Amino acid sequence: MSVREPVQSAHADSGLEWINRFARLPEAFHETPAAAPFPDAACLATSPAMCARLGLGGETFERDPWLGACTRGSELNGAAPRASVYAGHQFGVFVPQLGDGRAKLLGEVRTGQGETWELQLKGAGPTRFSRGADGRAVMRSSVREYLVSEAMAALGVPTTRAVALFGSSLPVYRERVEPAAIVLRAAPSFLRFGHFEYFHYNGYSARLQELIDYALAHDYPELVDAEDPVAAMLEAVIGRTAEMIADWQAVGFCHGVMNTDNMSLAGLTIDYGPFAFMDAFDPGYICNHTDQGGRYAFDQQPQIAQWNLIRLAETLVIHFGDATREAAIERAKALLQDFQPQYQAAWLGRMRAKLGLQEEQEGDAALIQDLLARMAAEGVDYTRFFRQLPDLEQAETRAQLESELEDGAAWQAWWSRYQARLAQEDRAVEARRTAMNAVNPKYILRNHLAQAAIERAEAGDPSEVLRLQRILARPFDEQPEFEAYADLPPAWASGIQLSCSS
Incomplete structure (x- = not known):
C-alpha cells in the first residue's frame, strides 16, 4: 500500500x-x-x-x-x-x-x-x-x-x-x-537528516529511495509533482532551516547539540538537551559544558546549520533529476550557497523588528552589529535590553542605563545613530513601542527558572512547572503579577551546568 x-x-x-x-x-x-x-x-x-x-x-x-x-x-x-x-x-x-x-x-x-x-x-x-x-x-x-x-x-x-x-x-x-x-x-x-544519512552511508540505495518518496508524500506533498521533486525538497529544507536559525539568533537561543541527527527535515527545533536562552549577551556563548571546543557556540549556529545541510545534500544529490552526476552536484552547491543569504535576510528582518524599524536601509546591518558589540562588551542582558529599549526614549531611563555601563560615551554614540535612523521613518512612538513589544519577549525560560521548577517536580510538586507554563504561554504580555520572573538571574544561576543528559 x-x-x-x-x-x-x-x-x-x-x-x-x-x-x-x-x-x-x-x-x-x-x-x-x-x-x-x-x-x-x-x-x-x-x-x-x-x-x-x-x-x-x-x-x-x-x-x-x-x-x-x-x-x-x-x-x-x-x-x-x-x-x-x-x-x-x-x-x-x-x-x-x-x-x-x-x-x-x-x-x-x-x-x-x-x-x-x-x-x-x-x-x-x-x-x-x-x-x-x-x-x-x-x-x-x-x-x-x-x-x-x-x-x-x-x-x-x-x-x-x-x-x-x-x-x-x-x-x-x-x-x-x-x-x-x-x-x-x-x-x-x-x-x-540522520534518517537519510543512515540509508545513504550504509549503502541501502533502494531503501533511501523509499525514504525520499515517503518524505515527499508526508512532509512536502506540494513538491511531489515538481519538475525535480528531490532538488525542490532540498531547497525547501534549506529555506526552512534558514528561517529557524534566524529565529534562534533573534531570541538569543542556543541549542547546544546541533548534530545532524538533531536536525529536522521539516525545519523544526527538535531534541532539547543542554539548550539555553542567553542572559548576558555573549556571541561565543557555549551552553553545553560537554562542547569543550565550542563547536555549537551561539555564534556558530548559522555555520553549523549550513554544514549539516551539506551532509543532507550528499544523501539526496544522486536522486536529483539532472542528466549527469556532475550537473546534480553543481545544482546542489548552488542551492546550498543560498543558505547564508537567506539566513542573513531573515535575521536582519527580525533584528530590524526588534529595533522598531519598518524599512530596509543599507546601514542597518552595521547599526545592529555595532549594538551587539556594545552589548557583548558590557555584558548586557539580551532579553531585558530589547524589551526595555522603547523606554530609553525617556532621558531619565537612558541616563540610568548609561550610568551602569563602563563606556557610556560609546553607548551614547550608538544611541545618537539609532535616533537618527528612527527619524527617517514616519512612525508614532507609541505605535513603534507596541510593535517592538510584540516581538521582544519579556519572559523566557531562563535556566534558573527551569531549575526551580525541576527541583519542585523532583519532590513531587508540579506547581512551578504549571506556573511557568502559564507565564511562558504569553511571553510578550506584561503579566504584572509575575514581574519577578522577568528579573535578572540571581548570582547562583551562573553555576548551573548543562550537558547532553540535561
Whole structure:
C-alpha cells in the first residue's frame, strides 16, 4: 500500500483518527519496541494549547487508556508504536547507526481540523537502538523539554511540541540518581537528516529511495509533482532551516547539540538537551559544558546549520533529476550557497523588528552589529535590553542605563545613530513601542527558572512547572503579577551546568 493512501481508523478509546503512515514503511526503517512500564506513574502536566489542537481534554492523560499507553506500554487502540533507525554526525564525527534509543512513536493522527500530528514518547524505555542504555529520561531533562517546547511555540519559533509530562518513582542513574519522567511530544514530522544519512552511508540505495518518496508524500506533498521533486525538497529544507536559525539568533537561543541527527527535515527545533536562552549577551556563548571546543557556540549556529545541510545534500544529490552526476552536484552547491543569504535576510528582518524599524536601509546591518558589540562588551542582558529599549526614549531611563555601563560615551554614540535612523521613518512612538513589544519577549525560560521548577517536580510538586507554563504561554504580555520572573538571574544561576543528559 502506498504511503500516499493512509489507512483511516477512528477509535473511541483514543478519541483520535490514526493514519500511521510511518508504521507502514518496511521493517528496515523501524522496530516495534517492547513495553517498559513506569512504576507509580502519574500525569504531572498537560499543554492546554496542544490538547486543544488534538481535540483532547487535559484530563484524558490522567487515566487509561492514555495513561497506560504513555507510561506502561499498554495497547492504545489504533496506535502503532515504532522506534526508528537513523545515523548522524555527532560533533562532526559520523556514527553509522543511532536511532530512537529512548523515544517511541505512538503513531500519527489526523485531527478534526485536518491537521496531522505524530505523537512520540521520550523516555519510555529501551529499544533496539538504545546501544546498551536504559532508554529513560530524567525529570530534569523532561521538565526542560516540556516547558521549552511550548515556550518556543509561543515565541513563534518552529518547534516540536509537548503534550503531556509524566512522572514516576523509577530511579535513573546519570551524574546522580534522579527520578524518571516521560514527555509525550508531537510534531508534524519527526524525520531527521540522520534518517537519510543512515540509508545513504550504509549503502541501502533502494531503501533511501523509499525514504525520499515517503518524505515527499508526508512532509512536502506540494513538491511531489515538481519538475525535480528531490532538488525542490532540498531547497525547501534549506529555506526552512534558514528561517529557524534566524529565529534562534533573534531570541538569543542556543541549542547546544546541533548534530545532524538533531536536525529536522521539516525545519523544526527538535531534541532539547543542554539548550539555553542567553542572559548576558555573549556571541561565543557555549551552553553545553560537554562542547569543550565550542563547536555549537551561539555564534556558530548559522555555520553549523549550513554544514549539516551539506551532509543532507550528499544523501539526496544522486536522486536529483539532472542528466549527469556532475550537473546534480553543481545544482546542489548552488542551492546550498543560498543558505547564508537567506539566513542573513531573515535575521536582519527580525533584528530590524526588534529595533522598531519598518524599512530596509543599507546601514542597518552595521547599526545592529555595532549594538551587539556594545552589548557583548558590557555584558548586557539580551532579553531585558530589547524589551526595555522603547523606554530609553525617556532621558531619565537612558541616563540610568548609561550610568551602569563602563563606556557610556560609546553607548551614547550608538544611541545618537539609532535616533537618527528612527527619524527617517514616519512612525508614532507609541505605535513603534507596541510593535517592538510584540516581538521582544519579556519572559523566557531562563535556566534558573527551569531549575526551580525541576527541583519542585523532583519532590513531587508540579506547581512551578504549571506556573511557568502559564507565564511562558504569553511571553510578550506584561503579566504584572509575575514581574519577578522577568528579573535578572540571581548570582547562583551562573553555576548551573548543562550537558547532553540535561
